[in-house]
Each structure stands twice: as structure tokens, then as C-alpha cells.
Amino acid sequence: MAIAQALLIMLLIDLAFLGVLVLLLSPLFLYKHAAYAVLKRNFVGYFSNPTGYVFLCMFVLLSSFAAFWPHEFFTANLANLDQLNLYLPLIMLVFIPAITMSIWSDERRQGTDELLLTLPAGDFDIVIGKYLAAAAIFTASLMFSQISNFTVLLSLAMGDVDLGLFLTTYLGYWLTGLAMLSIGMVSPSASFSGSSSTCRWSS
Amino acid sequence: MKQAAPQIAMIEADGLSKYYGPFAAIQDVAFQVSEGEVVAFLGPNGAGKSTTMKLLTGYLSPSAGAARIAGHDMQDDRLAGSARLGYLPENGPLYPDMTPFSLLEFFADARGMTRTKKQERIEAVVELCALGNVIHKPISKLSKGYRQRVGMSQALLHEPDVLILDEPTVGLDPNQIREVRRTMERLREMRKTVLLSTHILQEVEAMASRVILIDEGRLKYDGPVKDLDPDRHGLDAAFARLTKRAG
Structure with missing residues (x-):
């Protein structure tokens, strides 16, 4: 029971957090039509093909492995994410480019950037729309990993988990991710196509 | 075709040039398209048709000169211009x-x-x-x-009042081409200003009232379709003559 209750509280806090975010961004949605349209299209587009889900599952799986697999987790005997803190930057080094890589280079490969950049909308609108789409995809993925890791921690610690510590750790992951997304969006757009930016990232 | 009293240039290329390093994709191209005109933009492959169109839509920025849509400069005032422009990119x-x-x-x-x-x-x-x-x-x-x-x-x-169509009929079968022609007919009736590029000469006579021809990045001909071929040797010959390829 305690587990379900704690999980519910965490989800409610998440929801409130997302609500505040949407509220803060609402002027953008109201006045920057193009940014909102691009955000919606890219977010829906990412989850309308299987690759998006594959990356999401990989991310959740890897972050759970990193958190609970190392023996240090059990030796320390603490219900926290110390081990994940060590490995998450490495996981994100693969996961973040998987989101950002295609976001510009697909447009260029398909030639659709010509349509986007000749819309009656400033470059800023399009770029911010793309960035928010990437951020939304990342946020959704991180929430899945959060729910999964929290459930495991709760069941291991019989419901006795420091919720504040857990949530602020995830806030840190979220902010790290947002910073990495912005870097990831600049780098591949400098190259010509999706495949060549993959090579760049993996080499 | 009925001429409107004051002619407003809906599409205007004003000494447009685009350089890629030392290579000039187009050089000093200047023309105007008035309201309600349907103009064919001709030229061999690689002549700079698409580059010119990209400059006109504001997708590329010119190295020199200016592109204007409905009087709006596509560098300084692109948003107002794009709001009145419909663009079909190549492919x-x-x-x-x-x-x-x-x-x-x-x-x-x-x-x-x-x-x-x-x-x-x-x-x-x-x-x-x-x-x-x-x-x-x-x-x-x-x-x-x-x-x-x-x-x-x-x-x-x-x-949009202005349409820029880059090869609207490429890769289509004859029925589909006829369909595009029918659409162009309806656009003409709606008094839209259309600039369409093609390298299929038969289409020019069917769809456009005026021809702009460029080759190697320079304007070679700008005038009515019938004057392009005064001796009735066929458009092919005129095209070959103007683009200096053996015909």
C-alpha cells in the first residue's frame, strides 16, 4: 500500500511540475503558431515510428541497469541513485543524439527545410519549436525511467525512500539533458545528412 | 489576356547574384512578373533555375541584389512576403x-x-x-x-497571390501532366501570379504567356512565348540557339 501511495504522490508532483511548465510556455503557444506547430509535429512524429519506442525502451532499460546492477548499490544499502549518477551521462551521450540527430538532418535530407524556412515565421520560432519538441521527447522518456526506477527503489526499501532526494536527482538529470539537447541540436545541423552525423557521433 | 491598368511587380528579381566561393550560380539576374501573369522559367539543368527560385522565396540569401515578393524585400521583410507566397520546392x-x-x-x-x-x-x-x-x-x-x-x-x-513552382510536372505521366495544366488554368482564372520552372518545352506553350530563359546563371531571354521562336523552327531550336548547345 505504502508503495502505491508513494508512487501516486510522486506522479502528482510530476504532474504539477509539468503543469507549471505548460503554463510558463503558454504565451509561446498562443503567439508563436509556427513554433507550436513544429513542436507538435516533431513530438508526434517521433512517437509515430517504432524507432522512437526502441530508443525509449533502451533508455529505461539502461538507466535501470546502471542504477541497480553494480554491487555497490547493495553494499551501500541506501535507497538512492548514486550508481545511476555515475553512468547516466554516458547513457545520455548515446540517447540524446538519437533524439537530436534526426531533428534537423531529416529535414535537410527530405528537402522539407525549404518548406519550413519559407513559412511566414522567423528562424527563432522554428528553432525554438524544434528544441521544445526534443525537450518534450526527452522529458517523456525520463518520466518513464523515473517511474520504473522509483518503483524498484520503493519495493527494495519497503516504501521508505527519500522522495525529495529522488525528485531533485531527477531534476538534475532533466537539466543535464536539456543542456545536452541544445548542444546536440547544433552539432548535426552543421553536417549534411543524418547518416554522416551518426558517424560523427559514434566515432 | 486582359491587362490590369497599373502593373504591380508581384515577383521581382533585382540584379540577383549568388556566389558559392568563386563559383557564380547566378549572376545579375533581373526580371519582373506582374500581377496575374503566368511565366515559365526555362533553362538547361544546372542553369540556376532552382537557385533563383530559392533566392526569390528567401530560402537563400543573395550575394548581391534583392528579391521582392509583392513589394516586400525577402531579406529585410521576409515574413510579410512569405505570407503572400506559395512555394513548391524542387521534387x-x-x-x-x-x-x-x-x-x-x-x-x-x-x-x-x-x-x-x-x-x-x-x-x-x-x-x-x-x-x-x-x-x-x-x-x-x-x-x-x-x-x-x-x-x-x-x-x-x-x-497566396504569388506562386513559385519549381518543376511542377517533373516525373509525372501524361495524364498527371494534363491535370497540372488544368490546375494552372484555374490559377490563371483566379488571377494568381505564377512563376514555374521547367525544362520541358511543350509545357511552356501550354501553360505560360511569357518566358524567362537563363543559362549558366545569366538571363538569356525575357519575352512572350511566340517571340522566342519567330522563324517557327520549333521551341527546341530556339532553346538550343539561346543556350549555345549544338542543336
């Missing part, structure tokens, strides 16, 4: 994962249309471009002809 690029309907919805949203206006315009272009059968099929599954029509419907969605 009709589209998002393959979307359906024509979601694509049109996306562009309507991006242009800030209201819900009712959006519905009304989508219905109108779907009717105009005969997309009814495929409206909910993914674009990646559509034939080339349908894709080109989806591209066209996107260009017409916001009722």
Missing part, C-alpha cells in the same frame, strides 16, 4: 510519415489559421488538387503524382 519535398491531411493541418497551424478557416481551406485545396482518395494515407505510400499534388495543395493552402 516536392514532404514529410513521409505524415498523411496529406495531417500535413495540411500542420501548415495551416504554422500559418496561424483559425479552426474554421483551417477546415474551409483544407477542404478547398483537397477539392482543387483532387486528393480526396488519399487524404488519410501516409505520404510515403503515395505515388509520385499524388505527392506532387500534395505539394501543390500545400503551396495553395493559404490562398
Whole structure:
């Protein structure tokens, strides 16, 4: 029971957090039509093909492995994410480019950037729309990993988990991710196509 | 064709040049297209047709000169110009994962249309471009002809006064080409200003009233279709003569 209750509280806090975010961004949605349209299209587009889900599952799986697999987790005997803190930057080094890589280079490969950049909308609108789409995809993925890791921690610690510590750790992951997304969006757009930016990232 | 009293240049290239390093893609190209005119933009492959069109739409910025749509400079005042411009890029690029309907919805949203206006315009272009059968099929599954029509419907969605169409008939079968011609006919009736590029000469006589011809990045001819071929040797010969290729 305690587990379900704690999980519910965490989800409610998440929801409130997302609500505040949407509220803060609402002027953008109201006045920057193009940014909102691009955000919606890219977010829906990412989850309308299987690759998006594959990356999401990989991310959740890897972050759970990193958190609970190392023996240090059990030796320390603490219900926290110390081990994940060590490995998450490495996981994100693969996961973040998987989101950002295609976001510009697909447009260029398909030639659709010509349509986007000749819309009656400033470059800023399009770029911010793309960035928010990437951020939304990342946020959704991180929430899945959060729910999964929290459930495991709760069941291991019989419901006795420091919720504040857990949530602020995830806030840190979220902010790290947002910073990495912005870097990831600049780098591949400098190259010509999706495949060549993959090579760049993996080499 | 009836001439409107004061001629406003809806499309204007004013000494346009575009250099890629030392290579000049186009050099000092200047022409005007007045309201209601349908102009064919001719030239061999690699002559700079697409570059000129990209400069006119504001997608590329010129190295020298200016491009204007409905009087708006496409560098300083691009947003006002783009609002009145419909553009069909070369090869009709589209998002393959979307359906024509979601694509049109996306562009309507991006242009800030209201819900009712959006519905009304989508219905109108779907009717105009005969997309009814495929409206909910993914674009990646559509034939080339349908894709080109989806591209066209996107260009017409916001009722632009000016249309720039880069090779609207390339890769289409004769029936589809006839269909494009019919659409062009309707656009002419609506008094839209159209600049369409092609390298298929038969289309020029069928669709356009005036020809602009460029080769190797320079303007070679600008005038009525009939003056292009005064000796009636056929458009082929005129084209070969103007582009200095052995005919």
C-alpha cells in the first residue's frame, strides 16, 4: 500500500511540475503558431515510428541497469541513485543524439527545410519549436525511467525512500539533458545528412 | 489576356547574384512578373533555375541584389512576403510519415489559421488538387503524382497571390501532366501570379504567356512565348540557339 501511495504522490508532483511548465510556455503557444506547430509535429512524429519506442525502451532499460546492477548499490544499502549518477551521462551521450540527430538532418535530407524556412515565421520560432519538441521527447522518456526506477527503489526499501532526494536527482538529470539537447541540436545541423552525423557521433 | 491598368511587380528579381566561393550560380539576374501573369522559367539543368527560385522565396540569401515578393524585400521583410507566397520546392519535398491531411493541418497551424478557416481551406485545396482518395494515407505510400499534388495543395493552402513552382510536372505521366495544366488554368482564372520552372518545352506553350530563359546563371531571354521562336523552327531550336548547345 505504502508503495502505491508513494508512487501516486510522486506522479502528482510530476504532474504539477509539468503543469507549471505548460503554463510558463503558454504565451509561446498562443503567439508563436509556427513554433507550436513544429513542436507538435516533431513530438508526434517521433512517437509515430517504432524507432522512437526502441530508443525509449533502451533508455529505461539502461538507466535501470546502471542504477541497480553494480554491487555497490547493495553494499551501500541506501535507497538512492548514486550508481545511476555515475553512468547516466554516458547513457545520455548515446540517447540524446538519437533524439537530436534526426531533428534537423531529416529535414535537410527530405528537402522539407525549404518548406519550413519559407513559412511566414522567423528562424527563432522554428528553432525554438524544434528544441521544445526534443525537450518534450526527452522529458517523456525520463518520466518513464523515473517511474520504473522509483518503483524498484520503493519495493527494495519497503516504501521508505527519500522522495525529495529522488525528485531533485531527477531534476538534475532533466537539466543535464536539456543542456545536452541544445548542444546536440547544433552539432548535426552543421553536417549534411543524418547518416554522416551518426558517424560523427559514434566515432 | 486582359491587362490590369497599373502593373504591380508581384515577383521581382533585382540584379540577383549568388556566389558559392568563386563559383557564380547566378549572376545579375533581373526580371519582373506582374500581377496575374503566368511565366515559365526555362533553362538547361544546372542553369540556376532552382537557385533563383530559392533566392526569390528567401530560402537563400543573395550575394548581391534583392528579391521582392509583392513589394516586400525577402531579406529585410521576409515574413510579410512569405505570407503572400506559395512555394513548391524542387521534387516536392514532404514529410513521409505524415498523411496529406495531417500535413495540411500542420501548415495551416504554422500559418496561424483559425479552426474554421483551417477546415474551409483544407477542404478547398483537397477539392482543387483532387486528393480526396488519399487524404488519410501516409505520404510515403503515395505515388509520385499524388505527392506532387500534395505539394501543390500545400503551396495553395493559404490562398497566396504569388506562386513559385519549381518543376511542377517533373516525373509525372501524361495524364498527371494534363491535370497540372488544368490546375494552372484555374490559377490563371483566379488571377494568381505564377512563376514555374521547367525544362520541358511543350509545357511552356501550354501553360505560360511569357518566358524567362537563363543559362549558366545569366538571363538569356525575357519575352512572350511566340517571340522566342519567330522563324517557327520549333521551341527546341530556339532553346538550343539561346543556350549555345549544338542543336
